[in-house]
Amino acid sequence: MTESKRVLTKKDITKLAFRSLFLQASFNYERMQAGGWLWSMLPALKKIHKDDKKALSESMEDNLEFINTHPNLVGFLMGLLLSLEENKEDRNLIKSLKVALFAPLAGIGDAIFWFTILPIVAGISASFAMQGSIVGPLIFLAVYIGIFVLRIVWTHMGYELGTNAVEKIKTSSQSISKSASILGSTVIGGLIAAYVHITVLSEVKINKEHAVNLQTDFFDKVFPNILPLGFTLLMFYFLKKKKASPVLLIAVTFGIAILFSALGVL
């Protein structure tokens, strides 16, 4: 039964691993890697949904939502979610799982690749290079080509994991879907605290010696990250209730940032 639904071949998954190179093709602060994420998976999505324009468009819209994860590990997530997509799982389940998983994966990836592997490899290869030895750059190159090739492994791993879990997911699809949304919502809350940064630099002078720093003495004491949360909810309000266009919100946010920076407030 499950086999018949498979439309993606091993070759497609390997191709997906290579295409994950495009993850950051249209990187921007509003949606981060969303554009490249979708672009990388597009051939696979087209193959899954074939002539069903409506399903393809729904899937494209879902996959264009905010995502920021680690380029070297992203294949795992792509493979996992595509296996669910291939089985035409509930869209909410796929979406929630994506939101729940991308940030932890980013954290793990940053810790492994930026904070562990890079300093070690850079340190060793630079020590050769500083003596003028070509061995230094060659070691560096070899390690990173190896890391890129591992993307193929992660991608297959994610896809297999998803395919094997699909039967289990099917039988209690709704419970899992609800659980996934709970996990997703928790992570979104955390994402706002972690990714949105607003620091007020203004101080209110009380007398000659004393000044109250609005950020450290007021906002941080009231509630940490209250401004990022407030601003996000304000944007949410404009989007949902006022049907404001995202581009207007981006432009206004950008303008406010430059203006307040010039005034010395932010």
Place this chain on the structure above:
Amino acid sequence: MHDITLIQGILLVVLAIIVGLDAWLEGFFIFRPIIVSTVVGFILGDVKLGIICGGLTELAFAGLTPAGGTQPPNPVLAGIMTPVLAYTAGVDEKTAIGLALPFSFLMQYILLFYYSSFSVFMVKADKYAKEANTGAFARLNILMLIIVAATNGLVVFLSAYVAQTPMRNLVESMPEWLTHGFGVAGGILPAVGFALLLRVMMKKELVPFFIVGFVFASFIPYSNLLPVAVIGAALALYDYFNNQKKQTFAPSTPDGGVDYSDGI
């Protein structure tokens, strides 16, 4: 003291385009100074100088990572300009790293500007997604890659070949409020992305979990969100087991699942 020939200038531009794209995508890591400077050494005909510059610059830049969302001074321009300056000005490699920094900053500002302004392209992307117009969507991505590639090529052409001094003066004359403003915008803009996410995902019954995640991440500032995800997973499991229990006692709907839309 050497001059750079036009051929060398063109080769540097080709290099800048390739490694500039790699840096944007964080793909093969050939954008790191240790690789870039070595290739620049080949182009300039002094491989040893390139390798040494690469080693020194790599060490200086190893701690400057884009992890966590802050954009460090651009490693591509550092990797290219350090050996170029050591070669053309005849200064020693360590001095050249310092002299190359303004060019790194220039590229960093340009990329910060792109990171913010490329947000606008997402409106078009949303439209193509809605229409399931895969061709136009791919072209939109390619367009952004071309902008990035061309910018890397142009900045390196100007910095290394045409106008080193004016380029450095440009960076030094840039007002602080403007460069700082790009950084501020970068810090706030994800709010719009999250708001869009909330619009599609948030339901009333999920608000408590959203609050838990936010408060937890705010009070336990930690370098990644793994602990938040674990809390979320615990809550999700709790809910899952509760539902399983209910399912065994309550009569289930014909398709075997429980319909949540009624509200429990």
